[in-house]
Amino acid sequence: MNRQTISRRRVLKSSAATIVGGFAYPTIIPSTALGDAQTPPPSERVTLGHIGVGGRGTFLRNATPVGNGIQSLAVSDCYQQRRDSAAAKIQGDGYADFRRILDREDIDGVIIATPDHWHVPIALMAAKAGKDAYVEKPLGLSIEQDLKCKEVFDREKRIFQYGTQQREAKHQQYGRELVRSGKLGSIRAIEVQAPNGGSGGSTEATKVPAGFDYDRWLGPAPEAPYTVDRCKPSGTYWIYDQSIGYLAGWGAHPLDILVWCYDGDQAGPFTVEGTGDIPAEGLYDTVFNWEMTMRMADGVKITFKTGSDSTKFIGTEGRLELTRNSIRAFPVGLVSEELPSNNHGQNGANHIGVFADSIRSRHPASSPVEDAVRSDVMSHLCDIAVRTGERVTWDPSQQRLVGGSDQAKSMVSREMRAPWTL
CATH class of the missing domain: 3.40.50.720 (NAD(P)-binding Rossmann-like Domain)
Incomplete structure (x- = not known):
């Protein structure tokens, strides 16, 4: 305790x-x-x-x-x-x-x-x-x-x-066992998709609602006028002062399944490059319509683009795709048992239950901080690559960008509004 x-x-x-x-x-x-x-x-x-x-x-x-x-x-x-x-x-x-x-x-x-x-x-x-x-x-x-x-x-x-409550879903756990067991053979490629972001949002300053502490809500984010769209979805997801959009906000789900099943991002330096759109007008200014490529030190090519919430592993002996609600495999015999239907609400309860059990036992929880960092760093590297137009290289052992421009290196950190600090 x-x-x-x-x-x-x-x-x-x-x-x-x-x-x-x-x-x-x-x-x-x-x-x-x-x-x-x-x-x-x-x-x-x-x-x-x-x-x-x-x-x-x-x-x-x-x-x-x-x-x-x-x-x-x-x-x-x-x-x-x-x-x-x-x-x-x-x-x-x-x-x-x-x-x-x-x-x-x-x-x-x-x-x-x-x-x-x-x-x-x-x-x-x-x-x-x-x-x-x-x-x-x-x-x-x-x-x-x-x-x-x-x-x-x-x-x-x-x-x-x-x-990342999807880790509690039985079909996700089963899929992880299949990938980790080697039944797909050697992994050659991984395809990741996450839902898209968007553009728009009002930039017109307006009165802060009664009963809302806007300054506390902003906290470490840059000071900015209150608008009707800033402090509610989609503003809380798609404003760059406060997030990096669905590259991480939804990408966290399929990228988490990626790092849960595969450790190639820890094998050595890997590169990230690709394209995406950044709105020129409106309040929302995070990357959307992205299409990224990550090349791992072990030779695996990972693509990450907008689409459905899915993670597909392609091996020499088979393929496996995991979505929030399903598991699909080829050859079909890879999935040899009937799995219970997915219940996202129950996954949330189980995830909090695991957290409580870990508080009692002092054993790591099911989604530990090291995995959170691995998947989130991938999202940030994608954002940096799109915004700079560069191919960026990340060294996991040194935990830093290798080479690259001063602009890319500067984007590894962000200033925080006083008095908040890390």
Whole structure:
């Protein structure tokens, strides 16, 4: 258990009696503090705080398996109505400032479901505060943020669970076993697709809605006028100040399956090049219509382009395609058993359950930080390649760009608006 949990349990045990003049007098404490038929004792309970309770955050809060010794104690959101509603539903506390959750001794872990530009800064603060963290995808706003996230979570020995719930789907697990088993023969190529981004969005400044802390919402992102499209989908996905678009925002899903099944990106330096469109007008300015090629040190060619959510492995002895809801193989006999139908909602619950189990056991979760970094770095390399028009080379052992222009190298990091830092 983490040090907050141990501290809480020691306090509860020591509070069971009050010492006065060398004699112990029993102290009355609520049954819910020690556990009863409905409430597990602190030694078995995992307590969570939810940071960001918009659409995605609400899905995760609703998916949290409360009957498995997991208790949600607090929420934080920049929208007052959201946090008040969410706090009422869990019968917990609601805060405008997420740091109030990180300060609490009685919370073991946090679920971070904010807009993209807040993912890593909050995760770093959580780890430094002794909290474990479930972090929604995509990971960072830059490669520097990704690497810093791994560094801090490793140093602080905190549990990290990336929000790639597809790993809990039975057909994805079965597909991974097939690829890892070598039944496809030697992998020659991998084809990855993710849904497209878009253009548009109003740039007209307008009044900030009542009950919304816009400055806190912006946080480390550059200061910018509020518009009706900035702080809601698709703005939270497709504005470059706050994300790199669906290259990472949706690409995280099929690219995560890629690194889960295949380790060639760790074999040596690999190159990334390709094309994409960047809107010249409107609020949305992330890459869309992309078509990228990654050439790995082991000779495998990876293509990544817009399309459906899929990852296809092409080997000398067969092919396997994994999508969110299906598994397709050639020859067809590769899939030799009937698999249960996919349930994305249940995958979310299972993913949070695995996170809670890891908090208890201190064993790594099913989507650890090293895999989150691997897939997210690929997305950032694609973005850098499109924006510079260069072929970029990444060295995984040195964790840096090799060669390339000063412009490309400068894009490995991003400035953060004061007072926020990594």
